[in-house]
Amino acid sequence: MSFELETATVASDNLRRVAIDPVSRVEGHGKVTILLDEHNKVHQVRLHIVEFRGFERFVQGRPYWELPVMVQRLCGICPVSHHLAASKALDVIVGADRPTPTAEKMRRLMHYGQILQSHALHFFHLSSPDLLFGFDSEVAQRNIVGVAAKYPDIAKKGILLRKYGQEVIRHTAGKRVHGTGSIPGGVNKSLTGGERAELLKDAYQMIAWSRDAVKIIRELHEQNPALYDSFGNFPSNFMGMVAPDGSLDLYHGVLRAKDAAGNILFDHVDYQTYDTLITEEVKPWSYMKFPYFTSMGPEQGWYKVGPLARVQNCDSIPTPFAEHERREFVAYAGGKPMHATLGFHWARMIEMLFAAETIKALLHDDDIEGSDLVVTGERRREGVGVIEAPRGTLFHHYQVDDDDLVTMANLIVSTTNNNQAMNTAVREVARQYLDGKEITEGLLNHIEVAIRAYDPCLSCATHALGKMPLEVTLVDAEGQELDRKYKH
Amino acid sequence: MSTATQDAAVGTTPRKLKVATVSLAGCFGCHMSFLDIDERILPLLELVEFDRSPITDIKHCGACDIGLIEGGVCNAENVHVLREFRANCKVLIALGACAVNGGLPAQRNHLQIADILQQVYRTGHGLAEGSQIPNDPELPLPLNQVHPVHEVVKIDYFLPGCPPSGDAIWVFLTQLIEGREPALGHGLLHYD
Numbered sequence A: 001m002s003f004e005l006e007t008a009t010v011a012s013d014n015l016r017r018v019a020i021d022p023v024s025r026v027e028g029h030g031k032v033t034i035l036l037d038e039h040n041k042v043h044q045v046r047l048h049i050v051e052f053r054g055f056e057r058f059v060q061g062r063p064y065w066e067l068p069v070m071v072q073r074l075c076g077i078c079p080v081s082h083h084l085a086a087s088k089a090l091d092v093i094v095g096a097d098r099p100t101p102t103a104e105k106m107r108r109l110m111h112y113g114q115i116l117q118s119h120a121l122h123f124f125h126l127s128s129p130d131l132l133f134g135f136d137s138e139v140a141q142r143n144i145v146g147v148a149a150k151y152p153d154i155a156k157k158g159i160l161l162r163k164y165g166q167e168v169i170r171h172t173a174g175k176r177v178h179g180t181g182s183i184p185g186g187v188n189k190s191l192t193g194g195e196r197a198e199l200l201k202d203a204y205q206m207i208a209w210s211r212d213a214v215k216i217i218r219e220l221h222e223q224n225p226a227l228y229d230s231f232g233n234f235p236s237n238f239m240g241m242v243a244p245d246g247s248l249d250l251y252h253g254v255l256r257a258k259d260a261a262g263n264i265l266f267d268h269v270d271y272q273t274y275d276t277l278i279t280e281e282v283k284p285w286s287y288m289k290f291p292y293f294t295s296m297g298p299e300q301g302w303y304k305v306g307p308l309a310r311v312q313n314c315d316s317i318p319t320p321f322a323e324h325e326r327r328e329f330v331a332y333a334g335g336k337p338m339h340a341t342l343g344f345h346w347a348r349m350i351e352m353l354f355a356a357e358t359i360k361a362l363l364h365d366d367d368i369e370g371s372d373l374v375v376t377g378e379r380r381r382e383g384v385g386v387i388e389a390p391r392g393t394l395f396h397h398y399q400v401d402d403d404d405l406v407t408m409a410n411l412i413v414s415t416t417n418n419n420q421a422m423n424t425a426v427r428e429v430a431r432q433y434l435d436g437k438e439i440t441e442g443l444l445n446h447i448e449v450a451i452r453a454y455d456p457c458l459s460c461a462t463h464a465l466g467k468m469p470l471e472v473t474l475v476d477a478e479g480q481e482l483d484r485k486y487k488h
Numbered sequence B: 001m002s003t004a005t006q007d008a009a010v011g012t013t014p015r016k017l018k019v020a021t022v023s024l025a026g027c028f029g030c031h032m033s034f035l036d037i038d039e040r041i042l043p044l045l046e047l048v049e050f051d052r053s054p055i056t057d058i059k060h061c062g063a064c065d066i067g068l069i070e071g072g073v074c075n076a077e078n079v080h081v082l083r084e085f086r087a088n089c090k091v092l093i094a095l096g097a098c099a100v101n102g103g104l105p106a107q108r109n110h111l112q113i114a115d116i117l118q119q120v121y122r123t124g125h126g127l128a129e130g131s132q133i134p135n136d137p138e139l140p141l142p143l144n145q146v147h148p149v150h151e152v153v154k155i156d157y158f159l160p161g162c163p164p165s166g167d168a169i170w171v172f173l174t175q176l177i178e179g180r181e182p183a184l185g186h187g188l189l190h191y192d
């Protein structure tokens, strides 16, 4: 099926192609193509995911215990999410139905460290230039370097918030990027008293700076509601994981979805059954699949995940400052769900505050120095692990044979869940801002601003593989043939 | 920061070195590790200026002093970008395991690409009925195998590790900027 502006209805040789290639200040590899007629009327807009890697296939045949360290190499921005989602799936396979308190809290600490660093990176390093300087500001200034020159205090806080999150990860996982702390059934280390003290030392400062960050984005909304409330605003369903009591929990819980008006579509769903809820559609022009709720079909059943969905999907946030900010957010939206694309940033900063507060609470819990690290139980052949990664719900599903080798892997990464929403966002923005205008770099950046709000990890999303009906030959510096691409 | 670098930064304000970075078939972890130099990025910015990089909006590499390549080569687009970097950068560096030897994505090299495609897009778990393999001309042509970058262009330095640590990247870059031959001592060079 095809959405409005997804596929031009006039012959494409009568249209002019404009490409944003690569989309920048996002993680991963993507491009946008726009087809326009001679009056600059927009006929087609697509966000393409252009790379493939094939993880789902090449982990087959590997021993299952390699998975947490292998699959995190899908993505260096949120490796902890893959590390933990794989570990959670493997908990099911090794029968570790109840990891020890130390294991669970160490993993939570690692995860909230990841939420903190990734949200800080996304907001300060990648998106703040658009928000602080304007969407069509000078290209040379529109980056973190420009922010550091004009707003050194904001840039510095962003850098240090990210650093702190990375340090939490290093102490829990052993390494800042691609650590090894989580294993099937538990973890392989707890914190020492020294590590705990070192992290606690700065924990309160991080909460204070996270509160400042929420304030920055809230004020941007309040100062310019005409832009912030309408830019890329479109209704959709929301999905995310919540704790069984309905509060926000990014590590473990049950699946809940709401429709565009905020009515519950499903709730308390055990994620082991995720594949009865979701179907993935493939489109010829992107390597990233398009998931939708099976019961509603591809046209009605697509949804948003990530901060904007989560902050509105939950009933409360279990830490005081973040809960206060959640209420402010809900009040601003006037009791109706907020669908404005830039609302993602506001929700993201509320989550960053929640992460900072949760890290502090976990660091005060003596269980994180415990020595009871791993449990096992009745071995199973199949398991699903789900986590709320920085960008949204992340599914890992594995089957393992009697020789402990992986026989099936299915991943739905956060950004894939947002695929249709991102495509709708860029079409909305093209319609709002580009239609009928002379295309400028600044106007094209509006499209990227919409994509950046989702903080897409196009890196994660490139785990699939594709082929083309053409052939190219790769030759080395001496003209020797190195490779030939797959022929259709 | 070493005194030599500070000296270079004061006085006759020498031209800033231009640095470009790109991720080919990598996971962005090497870029993250670059950012793991943390607040040292601020003094670094006194010495260098970023050209094309995922953190700027410059989409094509101009004339540069230093180019950092993350990731191996898995499709025709990667080949094109890598050659663009070689043509524009005086010094080209393979940053991390994927660029140095293909890394984890090269695990697909022993498999038939047709099989993988088939499994991911046609017979995979939970797909809509009738799903076909993507085949739009906008999608770059995948190569049969993932290649290390030195198989395609000449590379001046190799920085191993998955990823190389922030400290390793910092030491390497500051030495290079000071005009010294980079040498990573014990503890910085690793091959995970």
Ligand code: SF4
Binding pocket: A073, A076, A177, A178, B025, B026, B027, B028, B029, B030, B070, B071, B095, B096, B097, B098, B099, B103, B104, B161, B162, B163, B164
């Ligand atoms: S070397 Fe490691 S960290 Fe760097 S891109 Fe490859 S997988 Fe990611």
